[in-house]
Amino acid sequence: MDKANNGVHIQELAPEHFHDQSKAALADPQLRQNFRGAMDYLKDKRKTAFSDPAEEKRIRDLSEAIRQRSLSKLPDLLEQLESNCIKNGIQVHWAETTEQANSIIAGIAGQHNAKNIIKGKSMVSEEIELNHEMEKLGIECLESDMGEYIVQLDGDKPSHIIMPAIHKNKQEVSDTFEKHLDDFTPTIDVDQLIKTGRTRLRKKFHDADIGLSGVNFAVAETGTLCLVENEGNGRMCTTVPNVHIAITGIEKVVEFLSDVPPLYSALTRSATGQAITTYFNMISSPRRAGELDGPEEVHLVLLDNGRSQAFADEEMRQTLQCIRCGACMNHCPVYTRIGGHAYGTTYPGPIGQIISPHMMGLDDTKDLVTASSLCGACGEVCPVNIPIPEMLQRLRQEAKNPPKNNSPAIKGQAAAASKIELLAMKGFAFAASHPSLYHLGSWSATKMRSFMPSNIGAWTQCRTAPKPAGKTLHQLIKARKQGQKS
Amino acid sequence: MRIYPAKPVKVYFYATCLVDLFDPEAGLDAITLLEQQGIEVIFIEKQTCCGQPAYSSGYNQEAKTIAQSQMDLFTENWPVIVLSGSCGGMMHYHYRRLFKDDKNQTQVDNFCERVFELTEFLVNVCRIKLKDRGESTSVVMHTSCAARREMNVHVTSTQLLSQLDNVEIREQDYESECCGFGGTFAVRHSDISQAMVEDKTQHLSNTKASNFVSADWGCLLNINGALEYQGNPMRGRHLASFLLERTGGK
Numbered sequence: 003m004d005k006a007n008n009g010v011h012i013q014e015l016a017p018e019h020f021h022d023q024s025k026a027a028l029a030d031p032q033l034r035q036n037f038r039g040a041m042d043y044l045k046d047k048r049k050t051a052f053s054d055p056a057e058e059k060r061i062r063d064l065s066e067a068i069r070q071r072s073l074s075k076l077p078d079l080l081e082q083l084e085s086n087c088i089k090n091g092i093q094v095h096w097a098e099t100t101e102q103a104n105s106i107i108a109g110i111a112g113q114h115n116a117k118n119i120i121k122g123k124s125m126v127s128e129e130i131e132l133n134h135e136m137e138k139l140g141i142e143c144l145e146s147d148m149g150e151y152i153v154q155l156d157g158d159k160p161s162h163i164i165m166p167a168i169h170k171n172k173q174e175v176s177d178t179f180e181k182h183l184d185d186f187t188p189t190i191d192v193d194q195l196i197k198t199g200r201t202r203l204r205k206k207f208h209d210a211d212i213g214l215s216g217v218n219f220a221v222a223e224t225g226t227l228c229l230v231e232n233e234g235n236g237r238m239c240t241t242v243p244n245v246h247i248a249i250t251g252i253e254k255v256v257e258f259l260s261d262v263p264p265l266y267s268a269l270t271r272s273a274t275g276q277a278i279t280t281y282f283n284m285i286s287s288p289r290r291a292g293e294l295d296g297p298e299e300v301h302l303v304l305l306d307n308g309r310s311q312a313f314a315d316e317e318m319r320q321t322l323q324c325i326r327c328g329a330c331m332n333h334c335p336v337y338t339r340i341g342g343h344a345y346g347t348t349y350p351g352p353i354g355q356i357i358s359p360h361m362m363g364l365d366d367t368k369d370l371v372t373a374s375s376l377c378g379a380c381g382e383v384c385p386v387n388i389p390i391p392e393m394l395q396r397l398r399q400e401a402k403n404p405p406k407n408n409s410p411a412i413k414g415q416a417a418a419a420s421k422i423e424l425l426a427m428k429g430f431a432f433a434a435s436h437p438s439l440y441h442l443g444s445w446s447a448t449k450m451r452s453f454m455p456s457n458i459g460a461w462t463q464c465r466t467a468p469k470p471a472g473k474t475l476h477q478l479i480k481a482r483k484q485g486q487k488s
Numbered sequence: 489m490r491i492y493p494a495k496p497v498k499v500y501f502y503a504t505c506l507v508d509l510f511d512p513e514a515g516l517d518a519i520t521l522l523e524q525q526g527i528e529v530i531f532i533e534k535q536t537c538c539g540q541p542a543y544s545s546g547y548n549q550e551a552k553t554i555a556q557s558q559m560d561l562f563t564e565n566w567p568v569i570v571l572s573g574s575c576g577g578m579m580h581y582h583y584r585r586l587f588k589d590d591k592n593q594t595q596v597d598n599f600c601e602r603v604f605e606l607t608e609f610l611v612n613v614c615r616i617k618l619k620d621r622g623e624s625t626s627v628v629m630h631t632s633c634a635a636r637r638e639m640n641v642h643v644t645s646t647q648l649l650s651q652l653d654n655v656e657i658r659e660q661d662y663e664s665e666c667c668g669f670g671g672t673f674a675v676r677h678s679d680i681s682q683a684m685v686e687d688k689t690q691h692l693s694n695t696k697a698s699n700f701v702s703a704d705w706g707c708l709l710n711i712n713g714a715l716e717y718q719g720n721p722m723r724g725r726h727l728a729s730f731l732l733e734r735t736g737g738k
Contacts, residue, residue: 021677021679024677024679024680025679028679028680028683034683335665335666335668335684336677336680336684339680339683339684340680372672372673372676372677373673373676373677373680374670374673375633375666375668375669375670375671375673375674375681375684376544376633376670376673377633377637377665377666377670378633378634378636378637378638379633379637379664379665379666381637382637392585395543395544395546397546398544398545398546399546399547399548400546401546402545402546402547403546403547403548403549418546423545424547427542427545427547427550428550430541430542430550430554431539431542431547431550431551431553431554432553433536434505434536434537434539434553434554434557435536435553435554435556435557436557437533437534437535437536440536440537441536444505444508444509447509448509459675460674460675460676460678461674461675461678461713462717463678463682464678464682464685464686464714464717465685465710465713465714465716465717466713466716466717467713468510468709468713469510470509470510471509471510471511471512471513473512474508474509474512475503475507475508475512475515475516476508476533477512478512478513478515478516479515479516479519479531479533480533482516
């Protein structure tokens with residue numbers, strides 16, 4: 003028996019509280035050390051996996067092309083996927099909203115009188131808050147991915163899409179186990195920690211009524227669901243229980259089976275620096291007559307949840323190219339410092355900053371789209387070449403400006419519109435396009451340099467105020483020309 | 489990779505608003521470096537700012553107004569040499585995006601093609617050969633993110649420094665990491681920006697280099713401000729000033 007989850011509540015993390023959450027994260031030196039160390043490790047791994055820049059470019063360009071081709075035919079491919087899955091005996095369900103996705107899964111559970119769901123890693127199940135929703139119906143969801151398991155024990159949420167418990171070091175994992183598991187002897191031996199988790203989970207696979215997984219690639223041509231994993235728990239979830247439910251976003255479809263190997267390679271190299279993962283599952287049907295194992299039923303739940311809004315806009319459609327490798331967060335100087343929880347969204351880091359607005363609207367996520375120095379480190383490593391900084395700039399624009407022709411490009415458009423800021427920007431634009439006015443301004447700044455305020459808000463919390471030079475370049479050049487003449 | 493033209497007779501010089509106001513000497517030094525290459529440097533007095541503050545804050549209409557006013561100033565088919573990778577990136581790369589599908593897109597494309605950052609122009613167009621006349625010293629350089637990732641000119645800045653025989657180049661940890669400036673990001677998300685700039689100053693300081701240079705005044709405003717706040721005597725200078733000083737032009 004596991005100890006009761008006394009006093010631990012799921013923290014109310016939300017993107018609206020980004021400022022407070024990031025401030026709290028920055029003030030936690032252990033957290034910062036954990037993230038910096040882990041991100042350094044993952045960056046190195048990726049670098050080694052892409053040691054040849056020409057090969058890296060080839061793989062990324064190919065992966066981008068495959069994803070763009072798939073997205074360009076998305077509606078057709080989804081229909082093809084559905085019909086081929088049905089042919090294979092996989093039942094297909096469509097969910098426009100997270101509520102619909104949960105009610106579909108609850109419905110399947112109801113048909114089987116299921117009380118236990120064992121889960122492989124699935125970010126989409128986090129997106130729909132499956133565990134929480136099922137708990138309300140008296141159905142227990144147990145995470146079987148080691149990181150997710152640790153996070154779940156603590157009543158916590160994943161802080162990274164690939165490494166859910168990356169915010170914890172081994173001591174903290176041991177502390178978690180000690181707090182929640184009976185007969186556990188504290189240790190910082192990683193093998194021992196993993197063994198502890200695996201032993202406890204083993205029986206759960208056997209007892210579960212339903213196995214639930216995500217999908218990395220759904221192949222339209224063959225109706226095959228591909229699942230990438232390292233721990234073998236994904237295979238257990240999709241083969242041991244009698245019912246398997248796969249849930250994924252509608253963008254995960256690819257056209258051909260031959261599209262999978264390049265994307266798989268791009269994914270594993272970018273995520274963990276592996277040439278290949280320990281397990282790669284291709285699920286193409288329930289148990290067939292004469293087969294000894296495998297589920298009797300396989301269900302596929304396809305979730306929209308704002309994706310079709312991104313799809314409708316040619317530029318923002320690029321956000322759907324994502325194959326969820328997490329490289330953008332590993333390389334992001336902001337994510338590295340504040341970690342995943344601070345974002346308050348299912349998907350943190352740069353990719354989360356550009357897809358969350360489609361899922362949740364800009365009202366809630368407006369602070370996320372500005373939380374980047376636009377340094378470009380994310381775009382530089384994205385395996386499918388999503389121009390993430392450009393997407394952020396675009397979303398800033400949508401957050402500031404009212405819709406054109408009264409049709410909002412995105413939910414919550416203009417959520418960050420500010421009359422004062424707009425006026426200031428208009429003033430700046432007017433001055434910058436009227437040189438005499440502009441130069442009067444900079445000339446005054448040089449004259450007033452001794453009287454510049456030493457405290458200018460947020461800037462001076464860690465810097466001195468910038469001091470203009472005694473003369474502008476414009477003035478110096480004028481003087482230089484006169485000097486040359488005389 | 490970009491294809492570079494033959495060395496021209498005349499160039500336009502784009503100082504950027506930050507150099508104009510905070511380090512005009514760097515502007516003069518860059519002009520001198522170009523003139524030493526036998527190039528006539530034209531400084532259009534009506535130039536102001538590239539419009540990046542408006543663009544990166546999401547005010548495209550305002551950014552376009554500024555961009556158009558700047559492009560209108562550089563009518564001759566001469567290269568426009570920009571004294572910053574960040575403003576260079578704005579004018580070479582983002583102007584195109586700003587005016588995508590606009591009626592004057594051809595004019596914009598033509599302008600963007602003519603925009604060069606100073607160091608790439610000195611190395612790839614002028615094929616400059618620097619003669620170091622200074623005492624032996626050490627230097628650490630911070631390259632702006634736009635210079636590195638949009639303009640790919642971290643390569644040319646390093647090439648210029650490595651031409652100086654008596655200058656030892658010191659590498660900082662996390663060299664390619666952002667200093668945390670990002671324009672309005674520094675004030676909108678001041679706590680995150682602070683964490684970033686404090687790491688940057690630490691990494692720069694750890695090199696114990698005698699000189700600190702950068703080819704972007706945005707980053708310098710941020711890093712120098714933090715260094716001064718911390719009471720750290722290290723100060724960054726514009727790369728152009730350092731190069732001119734080393735080669736005896738100052």
